[in-house]
Amino acid sequence: MAAHMEFEFGLRGSGAAPQRKPASVMRILLMGNFSGYAEAAGPLDRRAIRQVDVDNFEQLMARYAPSVSLQLSEGEHARVDLSFSELGDFHPDSLFQRLDLFKGLRQLRGRLLDANMFSAAAAELRREASVVGLSSATEETADALLSPEPEGDMFERLLGREASTPATREA
Template sequence: MSNSLQKWVGRNRAPRVQITYDVENGGAIEKKELPMVVGVMADLSGHPKEPLPKLKDRRFVEIDRDNFDEILDRIRPRLDLSVPDTAKGEGNLRIELEFSKFSDFHPESLVQQVPRLQRLLQARHQLRDLLAKLDGNDELDSILDRVIRSTEELRALHDEAGQAADDQAAEEKPADPPAAEPS
């Protein structure tokens, strides 16, 4: 039995395209099947940090649903873009996106790669949590209502939240390695 790729595909997955032709062999007509091979030449790397090899030095890569993430990790598509900053309403926002697996194309993964969007999503989650805590908590509801109506208390709350964010950012910053002592 032949070990051709076409026979392997036939045993493992039914091909979607089958091309056959009739051949006369000693008076009998046989159906011969042509293999369906598709080659795609494309620059799928986006904006690579390092230049790609010359086209003549590149080789075809077989991609299927089983090795897609592995190939994507090897190619590592990257986008370096400047997009309008709709959050501030003015100027542009420079973003750099890298993809190493198919799930990196999901909106949540994209947000994790853009620090400003990550902070906005975090604020949204905090507001959702606050809304959940407000449900049925009349005391907290009245406190927040009073704070919103009072400009001074609102400023104090804003300053406190800003200080808490600064403290959190300082905690997340990696510590500098200790200086080496002279020998």
């Protein structure tokens, strides 16, 4: 008996959109003082209610621009001010790019990616590791990870073949 498959495609007319069942809609009520001021924002019955949906979320996010100021420690980067004007601002990559707290790491990363500056940057990492007190086994692992991999080895590894050993790579 042969297998039989049947597909049907069609377009819906410009009629009314299908009605959602009330049980299928998720609603969330968020209440709080999001003004950024410590004092009370007034009685609840006099505060404006904001309808938030997928169509106006970005606008409201930009309008309110929530922010927070965090006291991390005493020192150079003791206070971190975070502000958010779009949902993407919460992403770790966005925070890494925007915050001065990570400026040194961004610069070090740039030097590690530059073949001409790699050795000096790796030496700086080794010095930092010795200050922190990493064990020699950890340092050897870090050295192996920081050593640039020859393109041929990378290609062999991507093809599922065994690459040369770390001792061979350094030669």
